[in-house]
Amino acid sequence: MKMRHISAFKQFLTVTYFELYRHLVRKRVYIMTIILALVIVLPTTVKILLNVPNPEDPKEFIPGELGFIDILIILGATFFAGDSIVSEYEKRTGYVLFPNPVKREIIYFGKIVASLIITTIFILVYYVSAFIKTIYYYNTLPYEAWVSLGYALLYTLAVIGFAYLISSIFKGTLSATLVTFFMLFMIFPIFSNILSLSAIEPWFILTYTADIITLVFNPPAERVVKMEVSGFTFYIFYPDFTTSVLVMLAYAIVTILISLLWFKFKELKE
Amino acid sequence: MIFLDNVWKRFGRIYAVQGVSLEVNEGEVFGYLGPNGAGKTTTIRIISTLLKPDEGYVEVGGISALEMPEKVREIIGVLPENVNLYENLTGEENLLFFAKVFNLPKSVAEERIREYLEFFGLENRKNDLVGKYSKGMKKRLALARAMLHNPRVLLLDEPTSGLSPEVALEVENLIKRLSERENITIFLSTHNLDLAERLCDRIGIIINGKLVLVEETRKVETFTSEVIIKIRQKARNYENILEKWSYQIVENHIILKVVNYGEEVPKIIKDLVQNGAEILEVYPKRETLWDVYMRVIRGG
Numbered sequence: 001m002k003m004r005h006i007s008a009f010k011q012f013l014t015v016t017y018f019e020l021y022r023h024l025v026r027k028r029v030y031i032m033t034i035i036l037a038l039v040i041v042l043p044t045t046v047k048i049l050l051n052v053p054n055p056e057d058p059k060e061f062i063p064g065e066l067g068f069i070d071i072l073i074i075l076g077a078t079f080f081a082g083d084s085i086v087s088e089y090e091k092r093t094g095y096v097l098f099p100n101p102v103k104r105e106i107i108y109f110g111k112i113v114a115s116l117i118i119t120t121i122f123i124l125v126y127y128v129s130a131f132i133k134t135i136y137y138y139n140t141l142p143y144e145a146w147v148s149l150g151y152a153l154l155y156t157l158a159v160i161g162f163a164y165l166i167s168s169i170f171k172g173t174l175s176a177t178l179v180t181f182f183m184l185f186m187i188f189p190i191f192s193n194i195l196s197l198s199a200i201e202p203w204f205i206l207t208y209t210a211d212i213i214t215l216v217f218n219p220p221a222e223r224v225v226k227m228e229v230s231g232f233t234f235y236i237f238y239p240d241f242t243t244s245v246l247v248m249l250a251y252a253i254v255t256i257l258i259s260l261l262w263f264k265f266k267e268l269k270e
Numbered sequence: 271m272i273f274l275d276n277v278w279k280r281f282g283r284i285y286a287v288q289g290v291s292l293e294v295n296e297g298e299v300f301g302y303l304g305p306n307g308a309g310k311t312t313t314i315r316i317i318s319t320l321l322k323p324d325e326g327y328v329e330v331g332g333i334s335a336l337e338m339p340e341k342v343r344e345i346i347g348v349l350p351e352n353v354n355l356y357e358n359l360t361g362e363e364n365l366l367f368f369a370k371v372f373n374l375p376k377s378v379a380e381e382r383i384r385e386y387l388e389f390f391g392l393e394n395r396k397n398d399l400v401g402k403y404s405k406g407m408k409k410r411l412a413l414a415r416a417m418l419h420n421p422r423v424l425l426l427d428e429p430t431s432g433l434s435p436e437v438a439l440e441v442e443n444l445i446k447r448l449s450e451r452e453n454i455t456i457f458l459s460t461h462n463l464d465l466a467e468r469l470c471d472r473i474g475i476i477i478n479g480k481l482v483l484v485e486e487t488r489k490v491e492t493f494t495s496e497v498i499i500k501i502r503q504k505a506r507n508y509e510n511i512l513e514k515w516s517y518q519i520v521e522n523h524i525i526l527k528v529v530n531y532g533e534e535v536p537k538i539i540k541d542l543v544q545n546g547a548e549i550l551e552v553y554p555k556r557e558t559l560w561d562v563y564m565r566v567i568r569g570g
Contacts, residue, residue: 006344006373014370018359025358091357095350096412099318099425100371101343268320 011102015110016117019084023118028079035075036122039068040129058138062145063214065130066152070210072126073156074184076119081163082177084111085263090173094268104264108164112256115160123152144216151213151245158206158248159184161255168259168266201237206251208237209244216241271296271423271455272317277326279312279479286312287323288479294457294472296422299449301470301487302459305567309479310459311351314427317457318348331422344372347416351428353408357401361392361411364400365418372419379418386414390444406437413444417452424448426458430465438462445469467559475566483566490562496555497535499524505547511538525555 023029043064047054055061085108088094097107127149134141163180170176188207195202201224202208215238225236272294279287287309294300304310315321316328319339328335330342355364362383369379387393390410400408409429416424429445430438442465449456449469460466466473467487475483501522505511508524515538516527528534531554539552557565 010373011371014367018356018363018367018370021363022356022358092350092352092354093356095320095352096348096355096368096415098320099343099346099348100368101340102371103340267322268315 006101008103008106011106012110012113015102015107016113019111019114020117023080023114029118032075032079032122036072036125039072040126043067044133054137058134058140059142059144059217061137062130062134062142062148063217065133066126066148066214069123069126069152069213070155070207071185072122073119073152073159073210074181076122076156077115077159077163077184078177078181080118081112081115081160082167082180083173084115085164085167085259086170086176087173089266089268090171092268098268105260108260108263112160112164115164116157119156119160120153123156127152142217148213148216151216151248154245154248154252155210155213158209158251158255161252161259162206164259165255165262168262196235196237199233199235203237203239203243204247206247209239209247211239212241212244215239271298271331272300272457273327273329274313274317275327277313277316277323277328279309279316279321279323285479287316289326290476290479290481292474292481292484294455296455297453298472299456299458299470301466301473302457302476303461303463303466303473303563304459304476305461308476310476311427312479313476314348314425314457314459318346318425319343344419345422347419347421347424349409349412349416349424349426349429351431353405353412355400355408355411355415358399360397360399361403361407362387362396364411365415368415369418374419382418382420386417389447390414404437406433406440409433409437409441410444413441413448417448420452421454423455423457426456428460429458430460430462438465442469463559463563473559475563477567483562485562487559490557490559497526497528497531498551498553498555499526499539499542499549500551501542501547501549503546503548505542505545507545508542508547511541511545522550 046052088097098104127145131141131145134145162184166180166183167176170179184207188205192202192205192208195205219241220238223238223240225238227234227236272292274290274292277287277290278285290309290313302310302313312321316323317330317335319335319342322336331345333341333345335342356367359367365383365386366379369383374382384393387396390413392407392410392414395403395407400411403411413429426445430441433441445456445458446469448454456469458466458470470487472484472486473490474481501524512524512526515534518525526538528538535552539549543549
């Protein structure tokens with residue numbers, strides 16, 4: 001029997017294209033657009049209404065404009081990655097998709113690339129808005145802005161990898177989405193704060209590393225600040241850039257690898 | 271075309287499939303019958319490469335499903351019991367996605383999609399979101415999807431379950447038309463015995479994971495050792511006439527178990543008539559697929 005040659009690359013493009021299209025027709029994209037519009041417009045509007053002057057240095061201006069970047073990335077991962085894998089099992093679309101001559105790896109990479117593209121679009125719009133405002137007010141754009149964008153994209157990759165890990169392991173779309181959100185938005189930061197109070201730098205916590213996205217504009221002179229209040233000693237840690245980049249990379253590689261293997265061998269049993 | 275040899279599959283402590291061996295010929299419509307939880311769906315998932323058996327060998331179209339699952343997937347079309355296509359895509363977009371997964375050239379994909387949308391009566395609803403389709407329409411769309419790449423084997427898991435009688439009949443007719451139009455091998459799991467009787471060349475009955483019967487559908491309906499005598503007027507002392515045989519009387523029917531039909535039945539008829547019985551009809555009792563199925567699942 002003559003077999004048709006099926007190109008893996010074309011299949012990857014097909015899965016990516018349709019995943020992206022499916023993201024674009026979901027209500028979540030509208031919610032994310034509204035949130036993005038709010039975080040772009042509101043701070044500027046409030047500053048204008050309250051007549052708050054802009055700082056003299058653009059490097060002090062941009063971090064304020066990018067103040068919601070980590071939240072946007074977490075929301076992007078929650079909305080566009082949190083249920084990507086688990087929905088094939090819970091909504092049983094996998095019964096139709098998996099018996100096709102397309103490898104699970106191709107489905108996985110098609111999905112994750114689509115999640116990255118759609119989240120990156122929102123991140124880029126946010127950055128472009130901050131860049132435009134900076135150029136408008138200062139006629140210049142510090143090169144750290146591009147470094148910050150690079151960190152933001154790397155953080156996006158790590159966070160989406162983490163969301164895919166949750167999505168591969170969990171059985172329900174709602175639980176996977178909620179766990180992704182609360183882990184990134186609450187559990188990691190709380191854990192990070194507890195460690196800081198115990199004088200342990202939480203360098204290995206993913207959300208802690210996100211601080212480098214805005215710290216790059218004004219790196220702190222000291223990475224550890226010791227404070228004494230009412231007899232209690234507190235520590236404030238600032239992440240190291242190299243360590244944070246390596247931690248983000250490690251999160252991205254490890255979570256993507258584990259979730260890929262989990263997805264590859266996960267059987268449809270229901 | 272489909273070959274299973276001593277296939278076993280266990281989920282935890284439960285054996286879903288126990289040593290199933292089966293061969294389905296090219297162009298054949300094979301009905302896989304059994305009660306709920308018997309192992310029908312698991313067998314279909316093993317053939318469609320969704321599940322790996324714990325033991326045994328599976329081949330589809332001469333290709334090992336264990337060694338080359340992707341190659342097997344190229345020649346099969348699968349209709350799962352619960353049809354779940356992408357609800358936020360239109361019917362046409364769903365078909366286009368799967369056509370592209372198969373790398374069908376654009377012109378071929380468009381032609382096939384148009385052809386199958388028409389064949390399955392979905393042409394007018396092709397631009398509607400699948401989430402707005404009725405169950406029957408989703409089933410028809412899923413059948414169209416399963417047929418898009420001209421598979422040589424079609425695996426249908428409960429194709430009419432959950433459908434209203436008229437939609438079930440519609441789907442049944444579509445399967446019949448498909449089997450007549452294309453020389454396609456159809457492996458059909460169902461507990462709708464009438465459907466199996468009408469559609470299938472052969473049937474297999476699976477119970478508790480074990481395949482207990484494989485037979486040609488036309489041979490399943492066999493004469494039994496019983497004869498039915500329909501009477502208008504009972505004979506005098508009919509108890510004495512019939513005492514040698516095991517019998518029961520249900521309304522105006524005498525159901526009699528005989529050993530030698532040709533010798534015993536004429537004698538009984540003669541005795542009954544001589545004793546005043548008015549006989550309307552005499553015929554051997556046939557065992558239907560339903561009788562066979564019930565006998566088999568009750569352990570007969």
